[in-house]
Amino acid sequence: MTAPEFCAICHKKKAKRYCPGIRASICPTCCGTEREVTVDCPFECIYLRESRRYDERKPGPSPELAFPDIEISDAFLVEHEQLIGQIGYQLLRLALENPRTTDNDILGVLEKLVRTYQTLASGIYYESLPEEGGQISIFREMKKFLDEHQEQERKKGSVAPLRENDLIRALVFLHRLATVRSNHRPLGRAFIDFLRETYPQGARKEEPRVIVPGR
Ligand SMILES: [Zn+2]
Numbered sequence: 331m332t333a334p335e336f337c338a339i340c341h342k343k344k345a346k347r348y349c350p351g352i353r354a355s356i357c358p359t360c361c362g363t364e365r366e367v368t369v370d371c372p373f374e375c376i377y378l379r380e381s382r383r384y385d386e387r388k389p390g391p392s393p394e395l396a397f398p399d400i401e402i403s404d405a406f407l408v409e410h411e412q413l414i415g416q417i418g419y420q421l422l423r424l425a426l427e428n429p430r431t432t433d434n435d436i437l438g439v440l441e442k443l444v445r446t447y448q449t450l451a452s453g454i455y456y457e458s459l460p461e462e463g464g465q466i467s468i469f470r471e472m473k474k475f476l477d478e479h480q481e482q483e484r485k486k487g488s489v490a491p492l493r494e495n496d497l498i499r500a501l502v503f504l505h506r507l508a509t510v511r512s513n514h515r516p517l518g519r520a521f522i523d524f525l526r527e528t529y530p531q532g533a534r535k536e537e538p539r540v541i542v543p544g545r
Contacts, residue, residue, distance in 0.1 A: 339364055350375050366515035370430075373523060382520060385513055393509050396441060397502045406499055413479070414500050420475050421504070422525035424468045431464060433512035433521040438462060439469045440505040444498055446473065451494040 335345045338354035345355030351369040361377055371378045407414070421439075425431040438460050445458035460469050476497060511521040 339369075347377060349377075366513065366518045366520075368517075370517050371519075373519070373526065382523060385520065393514070395506045395509055397444060397505070400499060400502045402499050402503050402506075406496070407503065410496060410500055413497075414503060416479070417472075417476070417500060417504055418525055419529050420472060421468075422522065422529055424471050425519075425522045425525070428464060428468060431468065431519075431522065432516070433508060433514075433518045434516070435462065435465045435468065436521060437505060437508050437512070438465045439472060440501055440508065442469055443472055443476070444501045444505065447476075447494055447498050447501070451498070 335355055337343045337345045337357035337360055338349070338352060339356050339360040343357035343359060346358055347356060347361060348354075349356045349361065349369065351365075351371045356364075362381075365371055365378060365381060421436055425436060442458045442460045442465075446456070449456045449458065457473070460466055480497070508521040511524045512518055513520045
């Protein structure tokens with residue numbers, strides 16, 4: 331008879347399931363409480379997938395949405411569907427290229443982009459840079475992508491060039507979508523997961539992630 335294997339996290343309860351995040355067996359309680367909190371869960375973990383389905387069914391409290399004074403109409407969403415889709419795709423691409431990116435990082439980047447374009451719209455050039463290191467490179471890449479997009483629109487001499495306010499609205503819409511979709515756990519990636527489902531062509535297989543203790 332072999333001794334029961336204990337959970338690698340609490341060392342108290344019996345280990346019942348294999349955790350691909352810490353590559354050890356853990357108990358269901360720790361799986362639930364530590365998932366995307368201290369454990370960096372890979373997208374394909376079956377328990378993570380199960381929790382996503384559960385979260386989608388469970389109506390949580392409505393989160394507070396940022397930039398409440400910015401109105402986004404259905405007509406706006408229809409008219410700018412393509413731009414919103416392109417921004418969402420870029421966010422997914424950058425999140426997967428930088429595998430430690432969380433929903434909180436995406437929210438931080440979107441917020442700073444909104445603030446930067448709001449300042450620009452008022453005639454001042456000032457970048458509201460994120461403070462977190464990992465967000466800065468994503469912010470810069472996104473800013474470059476959006477500036478190039480604006481430049482292309484100008485060159486095309488579009489009948490109705492994209493106004494800064496429309497760009498701000500598109501970013502605010504994505505910020506709200508991310509707020510609603512995120513599970514708001516410190517390492518949560520439910521919104522990034524949502525983007526993977528929305529753009530399966532951008533969701534290449536995740537590289538095995540290096541576990542860095544005490545991140
Ligand atoms: Zn445990």
